[in-house]
Amino acid sequence: RKEMNSLKSRRQRRFQIILTAVMVIIMLITVYPVWYSLINSLNSAQDISRNGYAMLWTRDFTLESWKAVLGDMEIIKAFGITFARTVIVTFFQTLITAMFAYGFSRDNLVGKKFYTVIGFLSMYLNGGVIAYFILFNAIHIYNTFWVYILPCLFGGFYNVIIFNTNFKAIPESLFESAKIDGASETKIFFRLVLPLSKPVLSALGIFTAVAMWNDYTQTLYYTKSTDLQTLSYYTLSLTKSSEAAANLGNAMNSGMSSVLTALSDAASNYKTIELACMVLSAIPLIVMYPFAQKFFEKGVMVGSVKG
Secondary structure, three states, X not given: OHHHHHHHHHHHHHHHHHHHHHHHHHHHHHHHHHHHHXXXXXXXXXXXXXXXXXXXXXXXXXXXXXXXXXXXXXXXXXXXXXXXXXXXXXXXXXXXXXXXXXXXXXXOOOOHHHHHHHHHHHHHOOOHHHHHHHHHHHOOOOOOHHHHOHHHOOOOHHHHHHHHHHHHOOOHHHHHHHHHOOOOHHHHHHHXXXXXXXXXXXXXXXHHHHHHHHOOHHHHHHOOOHHHOOHHHHHHHHHHHHHHHHHHHHHOOOOOHHHHHHHHHHHHHHHHHHHHHHHHHHHHHHHHHHHHHHHHHHHHHHHHOOO
């Protein structure tokens, strides 16, 4: 028996070592792109043009790219638009979707089968970009800040299913006790259901915030003013600019060395500014995640377990 326990203990230690090594590798693979972007945003464009991108540490440290980013009012404005959109949509989408899901989770809801059919159809079918474009024009929100808010106030039926699973897990006796005490459905929802649903609220809130923060398609399709561009769209524009400069440099005659050098430096400069924008756009999400992490793991698992 001692030999079996010793063998089992060795196997467990071996497994723990392998598991730790795998997790460290995954962590490095996940963290390295952010680190790569950060160190190259702090590297001079001229050094990158001559020696290529840094891999582990900056070779020629400079804050020029960050000064350009933080001094550009277009970027600051794009950051403000993205931040405002993310905060507003995350709060109201989570709340409105939770309210709908709470009503959907009640057994006495009239027309529940009809709502279920419509909800599942909406998960697989939609009108597409042209239909949305016509609709947004008709309700006069095209090329306004509202185009970022109104279409995103409902989180979709998939989120409803996750909320519904969570609400079904709440003991029915709690609802009965609240009703005996004279609580209305509104009071039950805000005083009982929401406090007991912090994990799923946190998880879906994070998913919504990340989706809103990283989205650029809404800007691309439904706005035309530079005053309404989001940070992701601005970063995309910088990427296109750096690619255009690099492609132009590669297409030039090799005898025009001075022109080629200037174009190469311009492309590298665009790239360092682009990397600085990418790091800037990632910072809020990196800072936000640890505060919600304690609810995140439990909330993610809610939709996979029947209540």
